[in-house]
Amino acid sequence: MFGFRKAPPPAEPEKTTTLSANRRTSSEPIPPVSKSKVNYIDEDDDDDWGRKPSSTASKDKDRYKNGFSNSGGLENQSVQELENYAVYKAEETTNSVNNCLRIAEDIREDATRTLDMLNQQGEQITRTHNMVVDTEKDLSRGEKLLNNLGGIFSKPWKPKKTKEIQGPIITPDKPSKKDIHNKEDRQKLGLAPVPKGRSAPTTPPNEPNNVYQKVDMEKSKQDEALNDLSDILGDLKGMAIGMGSELDRQNKALEHLSDDVDELNSRVKGANQRARKLVG
Secondary structure (H helix, E strand, O other): OHHHHHOOHHHHHHHHHHHHHHHHHHHOOHHHHHHHHHHHHHHHHHHHHHHHHHHHHHHHHHHHHOOOOOOOOHHHOOHHHHHHHHHHHHHHHHHHHHHHHHHHHHHHHHHHHHHHHHHHHHHHHHHHHHHHHHHHHHHHHHHHHHHHHHHHOOOOOOOOOOOOOOOOOOOOOHHHHHHHHHHHHHHHHOOOOOOOOOOOOOOOOOOOOOHHHHHHHHHHHHHHHHHHHHHHHHHHHHHHHHHHHHHHHHHHHHHHHHHHHHHHHHHHHHHHHHHHHHHO
């Protein structure tokens, strides 16, 4: 029995070997960690390489903005520098044209809101004038009642009417034509369901391979933006003309409304005086 008890110690080296093997197997993931460290360092290197072009690009932009005034002028630059400078100026011009286009679009939106407000104001003037006409009808019934009461008291009375209250002057033919005209104008100005914005983008051209193609691509962008800008300026001109005609129409409507209101006030004063005399 003691022999069997002493037998296990030789097996311990096997455990150690297995342990060492296990240790080796457990230590096998360590190399990927070192690889990841290497990759991490490589990424930093890539970032460093990415930062250098950005810094050089910013320096180049500063030189381009100054027109190479700090580096000997245009005549002392290489062909590569001049080509890059041409691309830079083309892109700068494109950005300037796009900025002008955005400003024009903002102005058109403001003009659209102003035109809508003017139309609403004109409708309000018409409604106010119609209310004056309704008030005049009620006043006419009151004047007839006062006249009848004057007959009872042997005090006949006839209201003074200097002019007839006609209400807003609208010819039967003009509204339909005006509505059609307004619909066409609103479609042209982008107020109607037909949308009007920038021109439909054309199929994107192939990537430019050289400086000349890059400059040509920027020129095509500028041409499209200038065409859109021209369309917007035409819209603004039409809107300005429409605003002017609408303001003239509203001024005439206000003058006519003021005359009718003055006539209504004088008749109301006369009716009040007649009522006081009958009561007194």
